[in-house]
Amino acid sequence: MACDGLQSPTAAEEFTHVAEVAQLADDDGAELGPAVPTVLHAGADSRPGGRHHVGAEVEPADPTIADPSHHLGAGRVEQLLPAYYDFVRALNARGFVFMDFDGFWHADKAQLPAKLIVVRHDVHQRDIAPAYAMRAVEHALLAERSATYFVMLGFPPELGNTDVQQQYLDLITKLKADGVDVQPHISPNDLYVSQYQPSWGKKSLEQLHRMTDGDYTIEQYDDGVEITSVPHDPLDIRMINARFVELLTSYNQRWTAATGLTVRSYASHGSHLALNLILNNATMLDQRELIAAGVYEFDTYNTRVMNTLQYLSDNDELSWMDHPEQVADGQYQLLAHPRSWTPTLTAQRLAAATAAAEAAEAAAGDAQASGGASTRQQ
Numbered sequence: 001m002a003c004d005g006l007q008s009p010t011a012a013e014e015f016t017h018v019a020e021v022a023q024l025a026d027d028d029g030a031e032l033g034p035a036v037p038t039v040l041h042a043g044a045d046s047r048p049g050g051r052h053h054v055g056a057e058v059e060p061a062d063p064t065i066a067d068p069s070h071h072l073g074a075g076r077v078e079q080l081l082p083a084y085y086d087f088v089r090a091l092n093a094r095g096f097v098f099m100d101f102d103g104f105w106h107a108d109k110a111q112l113p114a115k116l117i118v119v120r121h122d123v124h125q126r127d128i129a130p131a132y133a134m135r136a137v138e139h140a141l142l143a144e145r146s147a148t149y150f151v152m153l154g155f156p157p158e159l160g161n162t163d164v165q166q167q168y169l170d171l172i173t174k175l176k177a178d179g180v181d182v183q184p185h186i187s188p189n190d191l192y193v194s195q196y197q198p199s200w201g202k203k204s205l206e207q208l209h210r211m212t213d214g215d216y217t218i219e220q221y222d223d224g225v226e227i228t229s230v231p232h233d234p235l236d237i238r239m240i241n242a243r244f245v246e247l248l249t250s251y252n253q254r255w256t257a258a259t260g261l262t263v264r265s266y267a268s269h270g271s272h273l274a275l276n277l278i279l280n281n282a283t284m285l286d287q288r289e290l291i292a293a294g295v296y297e298f299d300t301y302n303t304r305v306m307n308t309l310q311y312l313s314d315n316d317e318l319s320w321m322d323h324p325e326q327v328a329d330g331q332y333q334l335l336a337h338p339r340s341w342t343p344t345l346t347a348q349r350l351a352a353a354t355a356a357a358e359a360a361e362a363a364a365g366d367a368q369a370s371g372g373a374s375t376r377q378q
């Protein structure tokens with residue numbers, strides 16, 4: 001048998017030849033790390049921990065997204081990811097402009113539309129199939145260059161899985177052909193630990209806290225952060241930064257070799273590594289020292305991004321996903337994971353919302369009944 005359909009096995013292998021050092025904890029679906037902008041730069045130990053991710057353990061089996069990449073009839077697009085279709089259409093109708101991160105970053109921030117959605121899609125393995133559907137929705141409803149897809153090609157814990165690497169590449173090939181902005185969804189901490197400190201991957205958060213207690217302070221500036229280590233530097237932050245520059249340079253070269261695309265930006269992954277709760281990927285990539293090295297222009301949690309755009313993330317599974325009228329006029333970074341908008345997860349979300357509303361109604365009824373009883377007693 002000759003080629004079995006793989007478009008570019010050598011490209012997939014670009015990211016698999018270091019798989020032997022990458023046997024770290026698997027990514028089971030939850031996101032850890034920066035989520036709430038108000039605490040994003042509050043300090044190394046204040047990054048939020050566990051991220052709520054409804055139904056993260058259950059893989060959807062939506063027939064509507066099983067083969068979303070080919071031969072979509074116009075009437076079918078709105079059925080692929082109905083909640084996302086309705087969300088985009090509703091905000092579009094209100095005059096929101098949708099923009100990708102490349103367009104946003106290079107725009108004059110003073111000239112940006114007052115109603116703006118800068119769209120970010122983090123694409124993990126579980127998001128690959130619905131990402132095709134998401135692209136179909138955007139192709140149907142939005143202008144070109146309206147969203148950036150941050151794809152998790154080359155994530156160390158997945159490097160042993162050539163099939164997954166190829167699935168990422170197939171998606172990137174499709175998006176590239178459509179002229180879409182495609183950039184890496186990346187965990188520098190995982191790159192670093194897998195390459196240089198495998199034993200850190202096994203340390204608990206408590207162990208790392210004991211190692212680092214009080215030693216790291218994050219200073220916030222208009223254009224990024226600086227991490228200072230006083231009195232001790234048990235993690236050797238200067239060495240980590242030097243290694244990060246090497247690792248990210250190498251990563252970018254492999255990305256370009258595999259995809260033909262140039263890396264300009266990253267979206268930080270909320271890694272499960274305990275280290276990521278001490279020195280978060282987003283904080284690390286927001287360091288002025290690293291940005292000045294010129295390996296990348298910005299991460300999506302960059303200070304200047306967060307100072308301009310409000311953060312609207314479906315990690316929080318909030319009701320706005322199904323009620324776009326709840327999104328006030330303004331300028332936003334929208335983080336939309338393709339999988340979170342599938343019909344299956346949308347149905348689960350709506351059912352949970354209904355159950356919560358019924359429970360609240362029942363509780364209100366009880367309160368009213370007891371209130372009435374106490375009134376009668378008076």
Ligand SMILES: [Zn+2]
Binds near residue numbers: 031185
């Ligand atoms: Zn992620």
